[in-house]
Amino acid sequence: SYEVTQPPSVSVSPGQTASITCSGNNLGNKFTSWYQQKPGQSPVLVIYQDTKRPSGIPERFSGSNSGNTATLTISGTQAVDEADYYCQTWDSSTVLFGGGTKLTVL
Amino acid sequence: QLQLQESGPGLVKPSETLSLTCTVSGGSVSSSDYFWGWIRQPPGKGLEWVGSIFYSGYTYYNPSLESRVTISVDTSKNQFSLKLTSVTAADTAVYFCARAQPPSRGWYPSFFDGWGQGTLVTVSS
Numbered sequence: 001s002y003e004v005t006q007p008p009s010v011s012v013s014p015g016q017t018a019s020i021t022c023s024g025n026n027l028g029n030k031f032t033s034w035y036q037q038k039p040g041q042s043p044v045l046v047i048y049q050d051t052k053r054p055s056g057i058p059e060r061f062s063g064s065n066s067g068n069t070a071t072l073t074i075s076g077t078q079a080v081d082e083a084d085y086y087c088q089t090w091d092s093s094t095v096l097f098g099g100g101t102k103l104t105v106l
Numbered sequence: 107q108l109q110l111q112e113s114g115p116g117l118v119k120p121s122e123t124l125s126l127t128c129t130v131s132g133g134s135v136s137s138s139d140y141f142w143g144w145i146r147q148p149p150g151k152g153l154e155w156v157g158s159i160f161y162s163g164y165t166y167y168n169p170s171l172e173s174r175v176t177i178s179v180d181t182s183k184n185q186f187s188l189k190l191t192s193v194t195a196a197d198t199a200v201y202f203c204a205r206a207q208p209p210s211r212g213w214y215p216s217f218f219d220g221w222g223q224g225t226l227v228t229v230s231s
Contacts, residue, residue: 088153094166
């Protein structure tokens with residue numbers, strides 16, 4: 001069965017660029033979405049259809065998807081961006097989530 | 107503004123059936139523009155999709171849960187529901203209901219743009 005894989009953790013300094021990857025076989029041929037989840041809260045959609053940003057999501061969040069890897073990029077990372085991030089795609093009539101990446105801003 | 111609210115028992119005994127309802131406001135489960143679904147998250151772990159439904163009743167289920175899951179929609183109450191049979195401790199999780207949109211090409215629950223606050227269901231005797 002299809003799987004998508006994320007690194008368990010990523011660290012970034014405030015003001016720098018954070019990149020979180022999501023890997024899967026030919027993932028670039030599928031749409032990928034990204035969610036931000038802070039402790040005790042529901043997930044929030046931050047990127048959909050690889051590159052689109054919902055209204056209300058800051059411009060510092062962007063996405064790309066090519067080959068076997070989708071990437072969520074946070075430019076000028078702020079302390080408020082510290083959270084768990086999940087990628088999500090669709091394959092064989094199934095919604096698939098990555099295992100999640102804990103972003104630490106330090 | 108779309109709001110989703112989960113409701114149901116917080117404690118279920120092993121081997122029994124977990125039943126949850128999601129009440130939608132600020133949107134309609136009868137809309138042909140969206141899917142509706144359930145996602146769960148065991149304590150301290152990641153997200154797991156349970157299944158999704160279209161207003162017509164067409165469903166998609168997680169293959170690992172398909173034999174135990176039923177999702178239904180009640181358009182008269184603007185609600186959709188989850189039933190999970192023969193539960194074990196492994197089914198203990200926060201259960202979220204959510205709205206899903208189809209992609210720009212294709213017709214399936216592509217991404218989840220609205221979530222409920224989640225409800226913790228513990229399976230224990």
